[in-house]
Structures are given as C-alpha cells and as structure tokens.
Amino acid sequence: MSADVAVLGAGMHPWGKWGRSFVEYGRAAARAALADAGLDWTDVGSVVGADTVRSGYPGYVAGATFARALGWQGARVTSVYAACASGAQAIGTARAQILAGLADVVLVVGADAAPKGFFAPAGGDRPDDPDWLRFRVLGATNPAYFALYARRRMAVYGDTREDFALVKVKNAAAGTLNPNARYRKAVSAEEVAASAVVADPLRLLDICATSDGGAALVLTSMDFARSRGIGDPVRIRAVSTVTPTYPRTVLDLPDIATDSAVAVRPAAGSFRASIARAAYEEAGLGPDDLSLAEVYDLSTALELEWYEDIGLCGEGEGAKLVREGATALGGRIPVNASGGLASFGEAVPAQAIAQVCELTWQLRGTAGERQVPGARAGITANQGLFGHGSAVVAVR
Template sequence: MQDIYIAGGAMTPFGRHTGVKAPELAQQAILDAVADAGVRLDDIEAVYCANVLGGMILGQLIVRDLGLRGVPVYNIENACASGATGVHLARHALLAQQYGTVLVFGIEQLTALGGGTIPMQRNDTMTDLYATAGMVLPAVYAMRGTRFLHERDASPEDLAAVAVKNRRHGALNPYAQQRTETTLEDVLASRMIADPLTLLQCCPSQVDGAAAVVLTTRRPRREKPVRVLSSVVVSGLREGADDDILDAEITARAARLAYEQAGLGPQDVDVVELHDAFTIAELLYYEALGLAAPGDAVPLLRSGATRLGGRVPVNPSGGLLAKGHPLGATGIAQMVEIMWQLQGRADGRQVEGARIGLTQCTGGGIAGVDHAASSVHLLGA
C-alpha cells in the first residue's frame, strides 16, 4: 500500500481568541503547517475543512484569501470526529492517487455560542429522541460514570484522578487552554455538573482553536517522517435493550480495525491522544483501545502507566480536559501532538523513544447507539 505521510502540522493555542475571527485562526494554523511541511501553498492540490458549527462553505471562505485558486475544497462535519474524518477522507484520495499533496484543517470558535452545553442537534433539525427530550452529553457520561462506580472497584477519586493527570500534562503544553495543575480535592469540590461529574471533570466548552496537517505521498526530508499507518472511521450500531453502557463498542470496533490495518496491537503503542471529553470517557477508552483488559482501567490509571514517564502515556497534551475541545479542530490537533511526540518535538512533555502513536476521537450523541461516529488512527515514525 502507498505510504501516506504527515509532512507537517501546526495548531493555534486553544482558548479565548477575543476579536479574532474563525478564518484568521484557521489561516494561522494553515500557514504554519505548510511552512512546517516545507512545501508551498501552490503545492496543495486539495483542501479538507473540518468544522461543526461554523456554517456553510466555511472552507472556501478561509482559503479564498490564501491564493489557493480553484483547488477543490471539501467541507466535513461529523461532530467531534470531524477533523479525524477529514484526515480519513484525504488519505483515501491520496491512496487512490487522485492527489499527491493535500491540506486538512479543523476550526471551531465555540466562544461565539455564548456558553452552556453544546447542543446534540441544531434546534431546527431536532428529530432525535435524545435531542428533543433535552438530553445533553454531560448527562450521558454521568450515567456511564454512575454505572462505572457501581460495577467496578472504583471511587469518585478515581474519576477525579484523570483530571489531575491531564491538567498536570496540560500545564506543560503552551497550546493548552488550562495550564494550571489541580488536586483531587479541588476536582471533587468543584461545582457539580451531572453527578458524579464535577466541573473540572468536563472539558471546557468556551474555547476557540484551529489545527492543520499536510498529507502527502511524497516522503518528506525530515529525519523522522511520520506515516499514517491506519485510518478507520465507523458509525454506531443500533443498541439492544440489554447493551452495556460501559462497553464503548464503537471505539473498540474502530480500534480493532485500525490495529488490523496497521498490523499492530495495543502492546505496540507508545503514546495515545484520546477523547477525554469527560473523565469517565478516558477510563472507558483504556479498555476499548486494548490498553487495559476489561475491568482493569482503574488499576491501569492507579499504576501510573498512563502518566508522562509511564508505560503508555495518555493525553500528554493535556487532552480535551486541559487542552480544550474546539470540535472541528480536535481530531487534527491530536495528530499534530502525536507527530510532535514521534519526532521528539514535544518540548517539556516528550515521551522518550515514542515510535507508534494512536489517536481516538468519537462524535455525536444520538438515541439508540453508543456514538454517531468514532475514528482511530495509528501513526508511526
């Protein structure tokens, strides 16, 4: 199979960008990624723009002022998995030899929404049972957290420990929105959002940011070129009445396919960026990704294996809990972080000797399925 490389990547700091419009944020990430890749804008043959809430033809609006004349622009919305889906589709086009070098970027400006939880569906298209009933994702994950504490040998402190770990990592990341460490006591004492999840166990909803990567079939001149070893996007299966809400079936299925595609297994992974929108999510995904056996997520966390310096550091960037979660940009930002890790460029939070990295991003809550979409990518240097 044709090798697909991440020739370069970049992201903006995640946070409040007062007075800066979404196109400006995206253009900053794009220009930095193109420079990092050592290519010219004229070398870009197609553009993939990932965004959830920015409106129609956003990609064309963003590249209009960059001088990319007439190149095809694809706008992609797949909830929180939009950025990862953009990379997946771009990889398909490269494998089909439709293009040789493409740009994939993600952008979101959530501060423009004015606060509150992100709606599961737009108000004018609410045809889903969960959305019409007023269900929000913090409540969905709170139910999973409650069940997890009931079934597993786990305590509220174990949930809070995920936030402590990721905030410690985020304090080392100049691109993270939250750059202060926290304690178990602070996490547990923060305002209750949906029992058992407190405020510091939920990713910030007021965040802007952009990320971009240049994908190519041409081997970059870097000392450690990063390859996309596998790329999988799947949708959710209709659940039965007796399905286990702790199973994370869609992510486990995507991970299994990604490992098979790359000829690797969980034991080969050195560093992970996963979708920790809530603390309970990280624990569930340890098991779904095969990092821990079923029922062993808490022992894995307690062992220190997923901290920086551990056997398989998870979310060295700080994850969504600390770095922030601008929806369309998240999946691509995860890949930029893994690219930096594999190339030894993650100053202050470097996972020494990392050769294989994994990114995982889920998206969309709808009635009757685990998630609407899930993506898993394996990258190697």
C-alpha cells in the same frame, strides 16, 4: 502499494476563548503547518476542511472558506462534517485523495469558535436523530450522559470519584507543558472534589470546557516526501471511521435497566471498541505496539472507558491504570500527553486533527518537556454523534 501517507507539517492556533472568527484560527494553524512542512501554499493541491455548524455558511463549506482565506490558487476543496469525528474524516479524505493519485500535497484544517456553556443541538428539530432525542426526550445533555457513564462505572466496577479526579490531575499536569493548551495550571484531586457539582458524580473540573482553536496538517505521498529528502517521516498508517453494527442502533447512552436503581453491565463489543479494532487491523498493529494514545476525555470517567475500548487493559480495569500512574507522563503508556480536552477544552472540528498533531510531535521527538521517550507508534480515538467513528494510527 503502501497505504501510508506522510505527515510533513503540523500546526495549531492556541486554544482559548479569543472571541474571533474560526477562519482566523484555521488560517493561522494552516500557515504554521505549511511552515513546519517547509512548503508554500501554492504547493498544496487539495484542501480538506472539517466543518463547524456554529459559524454559519462559511462553517458549512470549511474547505472553500480556508482556501479563500489563504488566497485562491486553484486547489481542489472538500468539506466534511462528522461532529467530533470531523477532523478524522478530513484526514481520511485527504489520505484517500493522496493514495488515489489525485494530489501529492493535501492541507487538512479544522477550527471552531465555540459558544459559552455546553453545546446545544444545532440544525433545528431532528426527531429521527437519537442524539436529538437524547437531549429533548430524556433531557440528557452532555454532562448528564457523561454522568450516566460515570455512575455505571461506580456501580459495576467500583470506580470512585477519586479515580475520576486522578484523570484530571494527570491531564492538567501534562497541559502545563503544552504552549497550545488553554489551561496550563496544575490541579489537585482536592480542587477537583471542591469544584461545583454539574451532574453527580461529576464536578466542574471533571468535564471539559468549550473552546476556540484551530489545527492543521500537511499530508503528502511518500514519494513526495522522499523527493524533498525526507526519508523517515511520521506516517499515517490507518484511519478508522467505522459506524455501529446492528442491533446497536441507539447511540451514546449506557444501557439503562427498567429499575433505574440497577446498573446494567456494558454489552460486549462496544462501538468505541470497534473503532479502535478497525484501526489496529488496518495498521497491522495492536495495543502492545503503542507508545502513547490521545483519547477524547469529554469527562474524566469517559477517559477510563477509552483505556478499555482501545485495549490498554481489560474491562473495568481503567481506574487501576490511572491509580498506578501507567497513563501519566513517564508511565508505561501515556494517554493524553498533550493535556487532552481537560487542558484544551473542545473545539469540535479541530480536535481530531489536534490529536494527530500531538502524535506527530511525539513521534518526531520534538514534544519538549512532555516528550514520551522513544515514541514509535500512537493512536488517537474519539467518537462523533450519530455513529461517527474516529481513530488514527501514526508510526515512525
């Protein structure tokens, strides 16, 4: 039996700071995805919601919340939480239900209404959580640990602040072409350099914002797609939600030497690399087969790490790719043709779904001015706190 499922619909609520309920964003995205699929809400047999922890109880039961917002019609519901990987786990859950024969049509929805500023830990004290410890014991809020990664790249590989700025310039240029993006203004390297220092060497424009937004997908069995006369839909071929492998038990921080002035080279076989490797193995594809990629650019420096982790280049060669323009629109392997988090900001449970929306439009050839010519295969990648992997491979 084929492990592919069809993507018949993709929809989004534009990102921004709208000041409304996450339910409104998710409902709008779901309706857009259903319209894109040419299906009615009553055709949906299952709803999988990606949870948000910032919106009270409705956020914890997102599947039921969105089903209610669209109008109770008897569909089964599932709610999943995996921090930034929530959307990928929602897609994986929907795919499993389809392949198990539990539903022919599954609606996947994620949406968030984000607070101003960086995300503080949610859920109270969690002394058994390495990420809570990162915040409380080390004082390493997200911008601080993004900066640790950036500093290590500078020390070990010779990356520069100018290299990091090129990532923002590239993603901002793509974002100007995306009507769903929050920031649709070109940015120069000089503007990045002139923005406020947040955690040296990263400036304000090196780090993504927090945003409101929503994204949704309508996934179906291949048989259902064919019954609707769609013989060549975009297909999800792999979903990777792997966890780290022992002895890598302390997560999300670069190795730190006893002498804090000395950078430690990354250990072989990073967790992020294992996320992509599992997706490639399941899909029967490799980096050379890709037309494009969507990766989680929480910071400009972190995007360069992802180039290496998903196999677009060797260790320490990420900056070379961005300098050459290889990952820009029109380059050899565009990365974040959507504009990435640099243009959207972060709406956590929606983000991994939004990445697959972009792959869908690109593989259909309907991405407008940001279209990657002849796109046939793409990968998404991000990482949720506490060891949640997230990668999806889509093909046409």
